[in-house]
Amino acid sequence: xxxxxxxxxxxxxxxxxxxxxxxxxxxxxxxxxxxxxxxxxxxxxxxxxxxxxxxxxxxxxxxxxxxxxxxxxxxxxxxxxxxxxxxxxxxxxxxxxxxxxxxxxxxxxxx
Amino acid sequence: xxxxxxxxxxxxxxxxxxxxxxxxxxxxxxxxxxxxxxxxxxxxxxxxxxxxxxxxxxxxxxxxxxxxxxxxxxxxxxxxxxxxxxxxxxxxxxxxxxxxxxxxxxxxxxxxxxxxxxxxxxxxxxxxxxxxxxxxxxxxxxxxxxxxxxxxxxxxxxxxxxxxxxxxxxxxxxxxxxxxxxxxxxxxxxxxxxxxxxxxxxxxxxxxxxxxxxxxxxxxxxxxxxxxxxxxxxxxxxxxxxxxxxxxxxxxxxxxxxxxxxxxxxxxxxxxxxxxxxxxxxxxxxxxxxxxxxxxxxxxxxxxxxxxxxxxxxxxxxxxxxxxxxxxxxxxxxxxxxxxxxxxxxxxxxxxxxxxxxxxxxxxxxxxxxxxxxxxxxxxxxxxxxxxxxxxxxxxxxxxxxxxxxxxxxxxxxxxxxxxxxxxxxxxxxxxxxxxxxxxxxxxxxxxxxxxxxxxxxxxxxxxxxxxxxxxxxxxxxxxxxxxxxxxxxxxxxxxxxxxxxxxxxxxxxxxxxxxxxxxxxxxxxxxxxxxxxxxxxxxxxxxxxxxxxxxxxxxxxxxxxxxxxxxxxxxxxxxxxxxxxxxxxxxxxxxxxxxxxxxxxxxxxxxxxxxxxxxxxxxxxxxxxxxxxxxxxxxxxxxxxxxxxxxxxxxxxxxxxxxxxxxxxxxxxxxxxxxxxxxxxxxxxxxxxxxxxxxxxxxxxxxxxxxxxxxxxxxxxxxxxxxxxxxxxxxxxxxxxxxxx
Numbered sequence: 001x002x003x004x005x006x007x008x009x010x011x012x013x014x015x016x017x018x019x020x021x022x023x024x025x026x027x028x029x030x031x032x033x034x035x036x037x038x039x040x041x042x043x044x045x046x047x048x049x050x051x052x053x054x055x056x057x058x059x060x061x062x063x064x065x066x067x068x069x070x071x072x073x074x075x076x077x078x079x080x081x082x083x084x085x086x087x088x089x090x091x092x093x094x095x096x097x098x099x100x101x102x103x104x105x106x107x108x109x110x111x
Numbered sequence: 112x113x114x115x116x117x118x119x120x121x122x123x124x125x126x127x128x129x130x131x132x133x134x135x136x137x138x139x140x141x142x143x144x145x146x147x148x149x150x151x152x153x154x155x156x157x158x159x160x161x162x163x164x165x166x167x168x169x170x171x172x173x174x175x176x177x178x179x180x181x182x183x184x185x186x187x188x189x190x191x192x193x194x195x196x197x198x199x200x201x202x203x204x205x206x207x208x209x210x211x212x213x214x215x216x217x218x219x220x221x222x223x224x225x226x227x228x229x230x231x232x233x234x235x236x237x238x239x240x241x242x243x244x245x246x247x248x249x250x251x252x253x254x255x256x257x258x259x260x261x262x263x264x265x266x267x268x269x270x271x272x273x274x275x276x277x278x279x280x281x282x283x284x285x286x287x288x289x290x291x292x293x294x295x296x297x298x299x300x301x302x303x304x305x306x307x308x309x310x311x312x313x314x315x316x317x318x319x320x321x322x323x324x325x326x327x328x329x330x331x332x333x334x335x336x337x338x339x340x341x342x343x344x345x346x347x348x349x350x351x352x353x354x355x356x357x358x359x360x361x362x363x364x365x366x367x368x369x370x371x372x373x374x375x376x377x378x379x380x381x382x383x384x385x386x387x388x389x390x391x392x393x394x395x396x397x398x399x400x401x402x403x404x405x406x407x408x409x410x411x412x413x414x415x416x417x418x419x420x421x422x423x424x425x426x427x428x429x430x431x432x433x434x435x436x437x438x439x440x441x442x443x444x445x446x447x448x449x450x451x452x453x454x455x456x457x458x459x460x461x462x463x464x465x466x467x468x469x470x471x472x473x474x475x476x477x478x479x480x481x482x483x484x485x486x487x488x489x490x491x492x493x494x495x496x497x498x499x500x501x502x503x504x505x506x507x508x509x510x511x512x513x514x515x516x517x518x519x520x521x522x523x524x525x526x527x528x529x530x531x532x533x534x535x536x537x538x539x540x541x542x543x544x545x546x547x548x549x550x551x552x553x554x555x556x557x558x559x560x561x562x563x564x565x566x567x568x569x570x571x572x573x574x575x576x577x578x579x580x581x582x583x584x585x586x587x588x589x590x591x592x593x594x595x596x597x598x599x600x601x602x603x604x605x606x607x608x609x610x611x612x613x614x615x616x617x618x619x620x621x622x623x624x625x626x627x628x629x630x631x632x633x634x635x636x637x638x639x640x641x642x643x644x645x646x647x648x649x650x651x652x653x654x655x656x657x658x659x660x661x662x663x664x665x666x667x668x669x670x671x672x673x674x675x676x677x678x679x680x681x682x683x684x685x686x687x688x689x690x691x692x693x694x695x696x697x698x699x700x701x702x703x704x705x706x707x708x709x710x711x712x713x714x715x716x717x718x719x720x721x722x723x724x725x726x727x728x729x730x731x732x733x734x735x736x737x738x739x740x741x742x743x744x745x746x747x748x749x750x751x752x753x754x755x756x757x758x759x760x761x762x763x764x765x766x767x768x769x770x771x772x773x774x775x776x777x778x779x780x781x782x783x784x785x786x787x788x789x790x791x792x793x794x795x796x797x798x799x800x801x802x803x804x805x806x807x808x809x810x811x812x813x814x815x816x817x818x819x820x821x822x823x824x825x826x827x828x829x830x831x832x833x834x835x836x837x838x839x840x841x842x843x844x845x846x847x848x849x850x851x852x853x
Contacts, residue, residue: 017286020323028318045231049281049292053328056312057321076235083241084296085310085330093309 007034012043015051023051027058035067042073047081059091118170125166126219132159133212140201140208147196156204157186163211165543169536174225175214178233182207185243194243203239210236272303272337275360276386278371279330280314282353286326290350296330299346303336309385313378329375331385472565475525482519483803487820489515494823519801526566527709530608530617531559533572537579541604544583551601552587558608563615567687567707571617574683578619578703579604581677586623586701596698598622614689615709620702626695628652634661653693657681688714688731716800716819716829719778720793721762722769725827727800727819728789732780732832736794739775747842749777749788758788759839761830764814782836789835802829814838 009030015023031037039058044051055071062069071089074082086094139156142149160183167175182204188194210232214225225233277299281292299305311329315321336343340360347356357371368386372379489512496505534556545552563571587593587602594600605620628649635641635655647655655661659678684691689707708714716727743749748757758777761767777788800819805812816831 017291017324020286024321024323046227048286049326049328050286050323052310053312053315053326054323056328057315057318060312060315061318076238077231079238079241080234081293083238084293084308085328086308087310091312 005034006036006038008038008040010040010043012045014046015044015054016046016048017050020050020054023054024057027054028061031058031062031065031067031069037062037067037069038072039069040072041078042075044075044078047078052081052085052087056091122170125170126215128166129163129215130212132163133208133215135159136163136208137205140204143196144198144201153186153190153196157183157190160186160208160211162543163215167215169540172215172218174229174233175211175218178207178214178237179211181237181240181244182211185240188243200243203236203243207236207240272335273340273360274306275334275336275340275343275358276368276371277330277332277334277343278355278357278359278382279332279347280355281326281328281350283322283325283327284353285350287324288353292326292328292330295346295350296332299332299334299343302338302343302346303334305332306335307333307385309381311378311381313381329378331382333385470525472526475522478525479519479522479801480803482515482522483801483820485515486519487826490820490823523801526564527562528565528568529560530563530568530571530615531556531561533568533575534559534606534608536572537575537606540576540579541583544580545587545602548583549589550583550587551590552583552604553601555603555605556607557605561608561610561615563608563707563709567615567709570683570687571705571707574680574705575606575617575619577677577680578705579606582619582621582623582701582703586621588624592624596624610709611706614706617705617707618702619705620700622700625697625699625701626653626656626693627697628695631655650692653695656693657691688729714800714802714829716798717778718795718798718821718827719761719776719789719791720795721765721791722767724765724767725795725821725825726761726791727798727827727829728778728780729829729832730797732782734779734781734786737777737779739777739790751779751788756786756788757839757842758790759835760790762790762792764835780832780836782833785836785840787836787839789830800827800829 007030009027011023013019027039037058039055059069071078071091074089082089082091088094136156136159139152139159142152143156146152160179164176164179164183167179185194185200185204189196189200194200210229213232214229217226217229279292279295281290281295282288285292296305296308309331311331312327314329315327321327334343340358344351344356344358347354350356355374357367359367359371372383372386375382489508493505493508493512496508499505537556538554541552541554582604587604588596588598590600593602603622605618607618607620609616631652632641632647632655635652635658636643638658638661640655640658640661641647657677657680661678681691684705684707687707689705691703691705693701693703695701714727715730717730717733719726719728737751740749743758747760748755750756756777756779762769762771772792775790775792776794777790778794779786779788781787798821802817803819805815805817809815814831814834815828816834817829819827819829821827
């Protein structure tokens with residue numbers, strides 16, 4: 001397991017149930033290979049619940065492993081789903097109180 | 112022109128207008144780019160978007176309306192100077208205008224729903240617009256600049272309606288089955304306001320066990336709506352079976368809340384917090400419920416227990432659920448609504464519409480048709496039963512027939528829809544028209560839930576639109592005139608509907624100046640409609656406004672210059688077998704009252720016999736019945752109280768064999784002001800008739816409008832009076848009968 005300090009990865013096209021299996025492998029192996037993953041979401045054309053829960057899984061897994069994931073430049077499609085799900089771009093709940101409760105845990109895994 | 116043709120034509124006009132409006136919008140935006148404080152341009156851009164949305168709404172182009180609504184909301188804030196026309200904003204608005212154009216263009220090309228590409232573009236644009244929509248300060252917490260900001264669109268009137276709590280756990284297979292939870296959430300927000308929503312990621316299993324194609328996301332939604340709980344539940348009809356969808360309201364038993372919390376096990380406290388945050392249930396109620404049931408959800412608080420503000424008992428008692436919830440509620444601002452974006456699938460849209468099922472009207476017609484056949488078959492069976500003298504059989508059959516009639520009535524009832532759908536579009540029309548006229552008018556709608564046959568609802572829209580425009584244009588005075596008359600400056604227009612003895616009555620009532628009877632009479636005399644010196648009752652005078660070519664408008668405004676007069680309204684109403692009358696008080700206003708039969712499928716018929724055949728003449732076309740005078744036995748006209756009445760011999764017209772009886776009768780019918788006689792053998796009285804359409808095979812048969820089944824099971828043809836009257840008229844034309852003295 002190499003541990004490059006930071007790795008960039010770009011997700012393009014539809015991050016939907018059709019490609020969920022593929023994306024799961026891609027994202028988790030990318031996370032495995034790095035200490036800090038920067039996921040570029042600017043090319044995402046469509047995001048659905050399958051895609052969102054993959055991102056949530058990735059975030060949680062990073063936390064568990066003491067790594068970080070950052071979601072960069074979310075596209076309109078991503079922002080729309082985040083708005084519907086009331087999540088911010090760190091995939092934390094938007095309502096402030098809940099966000100406060102978890103401050104510090106974040107995607108940085110208790111760092 | 113049929114109604115459909117008119118709609119098509121109107122739609123074509125709308126497309127043209129929309130193209131102009133969008134280019135206007137573009138011009139305005141470009142001007143704003145030069146000078147962001149140019150109020151004139153802001154207004155023109157807003158107006159353009161507003162008009163496009165309004166017209167699109169009239170045609171039910173929902174994708175256009177939904178998208179443009181958001182654009183309009185942004186522009187509205189710009190107009191109110193809440194946000195300024197920055198280059199960035201214009202950079203978003205320009206492609207928005209393009210997108211609207213694109214949507215309209217594809218509708219013009221006959222495309223019914225948005226393409227995935229259009230949806231994606233729309234969604235992306237909406238996301239870019241959201242930062243400009245918020246009237247609520249951003250949460251001050253460390254949100255990153257790119258966070259999706261709170262969104263508020265339909266601000267203002269969101270405080271009514273009931274609060275519901277929705278717990279949405281979709282089936283694990285829902286994603287594979289193409290049911291994206293977000294489609295449902297999007298659709299949900301068309302029914303009300305999503306006050307709060309929590310996405311619970313906690314049910315996603317560990318990496319190894321997580322099947323990326325299964326759905327693990329759970330949503331807790333606080334929802335404010337004016338719809339019924341059933342209507343909201345209907346949104347989730349497709350997924351209820353596989354998932355765990357719960358909808359709780361203030362009336363729900365507190366135990367249901369407790370049960371909901373418990374069903375989430377260790378995640379119960381998050382759910383409890385969402386319940387209280389949204390106000391779905393009061394803290395004390397929740398506490399009571401939880402303790403009453405002795406529910407002790409085991410709550411894993413490890414993850415959050417370092418956070419100081421919330422007391423975190425490790426024991427995970429029921430109390431902790433409530434404590435956590437109250438802590439959450441106290442510090443949380445209620446997030447604003449996120450506007451509905453177009454539902455992804457057409458099926459989503461069809462899910463609930465006032466908790467109704469949409470049925471193809473032709474299927475209903477087939478049902479009614481089949482019920483008609485059933486009546487015939489039943490009558491035949493009854494006849495056979497009568498021959499057997501088997502009383503038990505006859506009694507049983509009698510019961511069957513009673514039920515058949517019940518089914519028939521039920522089937523006809525299915526065609527009934529509330530007229531409110533037609534009324535609702537008038538809010539926009541009144542708003543737009545009164546704005547055009549520079550008048551301030553409020554529209555009050557009452558009786559919107561009055562039910563009427565679907566076909567009627569569709570066909571009454573146009574005449575009603577004309578009456579409303581007319582009332583705004585000619586009825587309600589200008590603000591100055593109203594002030595001079597001591598009336599409130601704001602005019603009032605009322606649309607009302609109610610049932611009255613087998614009819615539906617629709618009233619268009621304004622509080623304007625009323626109809627000037629003297630002016631109407633003067634005009635009628637000038638037009639030669641009335642003899643000078645004739646003494647007419649006020650009611651008769653008012654009725655003159657429905658005469659062809661009559662208009663008292665001294666100035667022809669662009670609204671009344673549409674070539675549609677009140678005479679057309681009257682004709683349209685008459686075509687629906689309705690009547691229209693006027694009531695007016697000088698200085699106080701005018702009421703136009705349309706009275707229509709409840710259904711087009713049932714008419715009061717007048718039965719007549721020719722030879723062995725029975726025909727039905729719609730009773731409301733019948734003026735009187737007289738015996739055929741002996742001297743008219745061999746000609747086609749007769750004298751009727753000093754006037755010449757031409758008539759049609761139905762026996763020869765329909766080539767019915769048999770001898771003419773010694774005495775024949777003439778049924779005098781009237782259509783569009785012309786009277787004609789129909790010569791028949793026998794008059795058989797009134798009969799309520801269920802109209803069955805003729806088979807298309809007989810579509811070109813002239814003079815017959817349909818068929819019906821008589822009580823004895825015989826089929827009777829329904830005479831199309833309009834065609835026969837025209838036929839009689841045309842027959843006269845080549846050789847105008849000379850005036851005859853009788």
